[in-house]
Amino acid sequence: MEILKQRIWKDGKNLGNGILKVDGFINHQVDPALMDACGRELARRFAGVGATKVLTAEISGIAPALATARHLGLPVVYARKSKPITMPDQVLLTLAPSHTKGRMVELIVSPEFLGARERVLIIDDFLASGQTILGLVRLTKVAGATLVGIGTLIEKCFEGGRDGLLSIGVPIEALASIAEMTDDEIIFSD
Amino acid sequence: MEILKQRIWKDGKNLGNGILKVDGFINHQVDPALMDACGRELARRFAGVGATKVLTAEISGIAPALATARHLGLPVVYARKSKPITMPDQVLLTLAPSHTKGRMVELIVSPEFLGARERVLIIDDFLASGQTILGLVRLTKVAGATLVGIGTLIEKCFEGGRDGLLSIGVPIEALASIAEMTDDEIIFSD
Secondary structure (H helix, E strand, O other), X not given: OHHHHHHHHHHOEEEEOOEEEOOOOOOOEEOHHHHHHHHHHHHHHOOOOOOOEEEEEOOOXXXXXXXXXXXXXXXXXXXXXXXXXOOOOOOEEEEEEEOOOOEEEEEEEOHHHOXXXXXXXXXXXXXXXXXXXXXXXXXXXXXXXXXXXXXXXXXXXXXXXXXXXXXXXXXXXXXXXXXXXXXXXXXXXX | OHHHHHXXXXXXXXXXXXXXXXXXXXXXXXXXXXHHHHHHHHHHHOOOOOOXXXXXXXXXXXXXXXXXXXXXXXOEEEEEOOOOOOOOOOOEEEEEEEOOOOEEEEEEEOHHHOOOOOEEEEEEEEEOOOHHHHHHXXXXXXXXXXXXXXXXXEEEHHHOHHHHHHOOOOOEEXXXXXXXXXXXXXXXXX
């Protein structure tokens, strides 16, 4: 998706060690118009999968998931990383290693909002190692729901996350796929 | 705002002790159409304050802030509760007591995205004790920026948060103001 790639070129920063800083427009400061355009494009790509719910993980998945869900006319559920007091005692919970936090984090969804009849579209900001998305896939399975697609804004192809998702057999879409990050350059694969 | 109040009546749950469960449409599962309508209404109410940026706190402030910012055509910044590795070493940080977590939490904003020239509109999901919003007010002040308004989806008037904000002298708007929560009832003040 050209406008996202242009924005990454313009405002993204390669911090080295494969770390891409996009907190000027995606995950600290958010550009709502860009996010809306990304949501529209993800909604277009997944228009035919028959999703009934969008699932993401807090925190930085919320903005792209919300934009996509709005364009699809679907509710969005974001997995919490700690259980709020408003959640029932019995929850769906999985552990996923967090790249940015350097430890395991919990991903928690209330069974009230993820039932066996749902057709789930997972949306997140990044597909890197794929561990967070795999956690969301496990939550979908344990709920008895059907996974119908996985979409992300940015894929870091060099972290290989897609390889671990291919066997699931659902469409995987990324709006900007980064093949390589060298010292000063961000090289897209498409 | 009638549709939000109707939704609270229909899907909100009074858990007792002043706790209102709205995680079916605001802060775990989100209804993007409702959130969009709320954002449009908040944008309408703050159309004249000359805001240049919307500021909120992760996690549950993100959805209403993003919707409001989109309708105002402004960027939104969400204060982080832990410092990501992509953030510079020098940050704007304040502590605020968290009602739901029962401890102090950090609110952290990168100075890259909150400068002295900004005119800041604070948006959050709840105005209850007002402590999170006061934290965002402090971040705005320490950045040297100008606060121009405070907007929330739901105000729990009985927690008195508004009293602590009135002296700031900016407009405060809530789309649904709850005067009282008795055993089985949610009583709106308007």
